[in-house]
Amino acid sequence: MNASDRLSPLPLPTIRRYPAYLRLIRERMAAGDEEISSAALAAALGIDPVLARKDIALMGIPGRPRWGYPARELVEAIRHALGWDNATDAALIGCGSLGHALVGYDGFAEQHLSIVVAFDANPELQGQTVHGVKVRPMTEIDRLVRRLRIRLGILTVPDAAAQECAEALVAAGVKGIWNFTSVQISVPDDVIVQSVDLAQSLAVLSHKIANMQQSTRPFPM
């Protein structure tokens, strides 16, 4: 086992930039490039090149002055750091329109993520197939998640059901929950919750728009 296998707890901002690097590098590789410079990465993300170099330094991949970094190695290093080098099976709870959208989303291939089971409380949906995934009743969460040894749960249920469904997932052995509800669910310490909070995102956007509107005026009235 070599040094890069010792997964270090990377800074969160760095982790958040990794997927964007990955996307750009793969584009460049598709265009035939085998090396990529920190300047190219930085320009695409709108950040300082030295920040890109620091992010790459954390992967332990050395670059060549005058050439840049080896594209293929970067891709592998990023995937490894994010745990995207091995396939991950996920269970989706809640087959409403958002659940549908996620099951059908083909962008997860890059992340080696596949939704292998889906659950819904609505009997009319149960038994139906959504993008090749059969919808099961909630009562089967424990049995199926356990049997398939699923470690990742995707929560797309109505807010009112969020905490309850999270608990079912945890009880079934899930280690991470990708939470698309607007509830702050509570789980044991050894389970990670990552929330996609639309209100939070919209808050940043609305505030910036409101602020911009004002700063265009020379003086506030």
Place this chain on the structure above:
Amino acid sequence: MNASDRLSPLPLPTIRRYPAYLRLIRERMAAGDEEISSAALAAALGIDPVLARKDIALMGIPGRPRWGYPARELVEAIRHALGWDNATDAALIGCGSLGHALVGYDGFAEQHLSIVVAFDANPELQGQTVHGVKVRPMTEIDRLVRRLRIRLGILTVPDAAAQECAEALVAAGVKGIWNFTSVQISVPDDVIVQSVDLAQSLAVLSHKIANMQQSTRPFPM
């Protein structure tokens, strides 16, 4: 015009916490509370109470020792800071499953956000009604967005169409774009783009799971 109307550029982390405060305060108000303490807010968000007090201090709402902060005033101050005190009309581009989910999402009421027009390139969808909103052809973006004076665009098109659609929105006078594609779209300086990047969110989750797995072992092998 009083002091709180001078919108100050709040720290981004503060803005991101505001919607969660808002949600909790409204829950408490529904339960009959008229005051709320920084400790209660902090507990719900898993942060330090002093941080909540700082966030509130930025709104200019004073609290009463022994009592806490006036719930109603907090709600109004947060809404004002986020620009959620006035109704916002939005245009949605791309009526795929994610677009459907967003048009149908009833959580936007709190933010006074309503999607008033939707566009799609697919002629089969055009003319259909999604949750009461009629789907229009892309060619009408300019005319309708202009006429309705819409300042917010929601981008839920396939990646390949993202930049082009963003440009159409900007040309029609939109001031902010809520970007659900995984493309880093480029726009003029006076337009704000806020992206909901699923890959970024998943990256954080996967990395934490991978890291946790390891830290549970006493020594790395």
Place this chain on the structure above:
DNA sequence: TAGATTGTTAATCGATTAACAATC
């Protein structure tokens, strides 16, 4: 009054940026 809670100032921490050396 005593005690709970707010409010403020200083210290710490982490991430970014600046400056510059090293290298192909």
Place this chain on the structure above:
DNA sequence: TAGATTGTTAATCGATTAACAATC
């Protein structure tokens, strides 16, 4: 060689935490 690019160390900046005073 000269020049572009990587790599590293120090300075800066912003946000959080700590310590403690103020107040109802």
